[in-house]
Amino acid sequence: MAIQPINGISQTNNISNVNSALRQDDFIKLFMSQLKAQDPLEPVNNQDFLAQMAQFSLLESSRMSNQELSAVRQLVESTQGVSLIGKTAETISGGNSVMGEVISVGFNSSGTVVSLKSKDASGEDLYLNDVPVGNLSRIYK
Structure with missing residues (x-):
């Protein structure tokens, strides 16, 4: 998987727009819908649910890291501008x-x-x- 470099504000804004679109509440709603709609004769494996929870935790951690990196980038750019x-x-x-x-x-x-x-x-x-x-x-x- 190739990781694209951050070249400008527009990419950061796009990333933050995507990350702000998915929140923990959205995941809970999706999770509950999935539970309600599952076949009672063939329930979803607990490991699959745990894997989904782990993926969401990773997504949330990535979103928080992106926010922190964006704040650091703004600070560096501000300092550079003043100098x-x-x-x-x-x-x-x-x-x-x-x-x-x-x-x-x-x-x-x-x-x-x-x-x-x-x-x-x-x-x-x-x-x-x-x-x-x-x-x-x-x-x-």
Whole structure:
């Protein structure tokens, strides 16, 4: 079984959506329905029920681990974003590479974002706001 790497927020959100869809109450309802619907002449083996309980426990443990890892990822990303203030960063905007100084860091539902202060072709200040940290291609001292 191949394990896919976590490349971005969208994958994490997809995983949390799947995990939040299945709760312990859902398993209990399914379990009780299965008990009610079983054939009294051929009841389900106790080992099968224990295996299902073990699988659910493993699923719940995996869900909790994913939540904790997501919190750690957000903390690391936040720390990384704050450490970028005052540094020069490069990103792509409008198909062009733009280099500018990181002047602020923000946090929104999609993750950590930065604002860059750069100069346009005429020498005027240009501000790029809400650039996701993941979109920065290079960081300079």
